Amino acid sequence: MNDQATKLRELINAKKIFDVNKKNQVNINTDQARTICITSGKGGVGKTNFTVNLAIALSKYNLKVVILDADLGLANVDVTLGILSKYNLLDLITNNMSVLDIMTDGPNGIKIISGGSGILELVNLNQHDVNNLISKIEIINDYADVILIDTGAGLSNSVISFALAAEEIIVIATPEPPSITDAYAMIKTIKKRDKNKRIRIVINRADSESEGKIAFNKLKYASERFLNTSIEKLGIMREDPIVSRSIKLQQPLILQYPNSLISKNIECIASKLLNKSSINYEKDRENFFARVVKLFK
Ligand SMILES: Nc1ncnc2c1ncn2[C@@H]1O[C@H](COP(=O)(O)OP(=O)(O)OP(=O)(O)O)[C@@H](O)[C@H]1O
Ligand SMILES: [Mg+2]
Numbered sequence: 001m002n003d004q005a006t007k008l009r010e011l012i013n014a015k016k017i018f019d020v021n022k023k024n025q026v027n028i029n030t031d032q033a034r035t036i037c038i039t040s041g042k043g044g045v046g047k048t049n050f051t052v053n054l055a056i057a058l059s060k061y062n063l064k065v066v067i068l069d070a071d072l073g074l075a076n077v078d079v080t081l082g083i084l085s086k087y088n089l090l091d092l093i094t095n096n097m098s099v100l101d102i103m104t105d106g107p108n109g110i111k112i113i114s115g116g117s118g119i120l121e122l123v124n125l126n127q128h129d130v131n132n133l134i135s136k137i138e139i140i141n142d143y144a145d146v147i148l149i150d151t152g153a154g155l156s157n158s159v160i161s162f163a164l165a166a167e168e169i170i171v172i173a174t175p176e177p178p179s180i181t182d183a184y185a186m187i188k189t190i191k192k193r194d195k196n197k198r199i200r201i202v203i204n205r206a207d208s209e210s211e212g213k214i215a216f217n218k219l220k221y222a223s224e225r226f227l228n229t230s231i232e233k234l235g236i237m238r239e240d241p242i243v244s245r246s247i248k249l250q251q252p253l254i255l256q257y258p259n260s261l262i263s264k265n266i267e268c269i270a271s272k273l274l275n276k277s278s279i280n281y282e283k284d285r286e287n288f289f290a291r292v293v294k295l296f297k
Contacts, residue, residue: 033066033144034279035288037166041182043153045172046204048076049243050266051150053254055110057270063145066103070115070162071152078114081106082250088116092136093129099139107252111144119158130293137289147288154182155189161295163190165288168198170234174205175215184222191229200234202269212236235269238262 038051048071055065069077069085078085087095087102103111125133140147149166151159163169169190173183183201190197201219206212216233223231240262246253254263 032141032287033147034168035147035149035166036168036170036273037149037151037163038170038172039151039159039163039186040153040172040179041155041184041186042173042179045153045174045179046237046243047153047172048080048150049247049253050172050202050204050237051148052077052080052106053252053263053266054270054273055106055148056108056252056254057267058146058148058273059108059110060267061270061274064109064111064143066111066113066140066144066147067106068113068115068147068149070119070149070158072115072119072156072158077106077112077150078104080247080250081112081252083112085112085114085116088114089119089133089137090116090121093125093133099137100143107255113140125293134287134290134293138287140289141287155186158296160189160193161292164193164197165291165295167288168200170200170202171231172202172204173215173219175203175207175211180215180218183219187219187223187229187231188227191223191227195229198232200232202234202237204237205239206236207239209236212238234272235265237265237269 038047038054040047051067055067059065067077071077083104083106085102085104087097089102091097091102092099099113103113106112149162151162153159163186171183171186173179187199190199201216203212203215206215213233213236216236220231220233223229238261240260242253242257242260243262246256249256253260254266257263
């Protein structure tokens with residue numbers, strides 16, 4: 001226990017010192033971490049690869065970034081990075097662990113929390129355990145500046161719950177028609193539940209900038225015409241064989257191939273996310289995990 005308290009103090013102090021000294025400082029509200037959910041309609045469109053590399057791009061701004069692997073089925077983030085998470089969210093309750101103990105170290109100082117089977121168990125928790133879980137997870141806000149949530153694909157309740165609980169949503173689609181129509185279905189489902197939710201789009205695997213733009217415009221048009229809602233383009237990532245190569249090597253491409261076009265695409269997206277107009281300073285950030293659990297119940 002004492003060990004945990006010391007570890008926590010060290011981490012919090014590290015964040016404070018760093019906040020003062022940062023050169024590239026991005027002043028974000030330090031009470032609650034900014035939560036960004038990365039999701040998609042269709043599977044296999046590049047969410048996990050994007051999440052991992054975006055996390056590293058954001059960490060270059062000296063931000064403390066945590067990835068929550070919220071994919072129920074497969075531990076994607078771990079495998080992409082060649083690491084092994086021993087614990088998951090449920091260990092907070094069943095093994096009385098601290099949130100700092102269930103985080104695994106990733107490259108460039110990023111941390112990973114595996115949702116694992118713990119996510120499914122959220123539904124079955126009694127109120128006491130729910131309160132316990134939320135208060136334990138709350139500590140993450142003292143450590144993290146940004147939490148990226150990598151979800152599975154599709155319109156399952158759990159994916160929608162994570163998306164709705166997060167402050168911001170990034171929907172990934174590729175230019176292929178099924179991916180566009182499934183992304184549209186995802187946007188429609190989210191907007192039905194929360195019409196003010198900010199949704200931004202990344203088109204991945206585009207053969208050219210113009211192919212990416214055309215794909216985005218199709219989504220934008222459908223959203224405006226049929227949902228009466230607007231979506232924003234966050235970026236376009238190009239099709240590149242180095243993605244597969246880096247996943248096979250279990251080395252993030254942004255570190256392995258920093259000068260590649262796709263790395264630049266991701267860096268551009270990171271800087272756009274940190275742009276002043278992109279950050280919600282006004283609203284009091286609600287506790288993300290409390291919202292997740294509420295949505296799950
Ligand atoms: N820009 C790209 N260029 C080339 N290949 C890509 C690109 N992005 C992703 N891929 C390929 O697509 C595959 C799936 O990527 P990833 O696992 O990140 O998708 P996902 O959306 O997380 O999938 P899931 O829905 O199963 O979680 C990767 O193995 C990679 O080979
Ligand atoms: Mg994935």
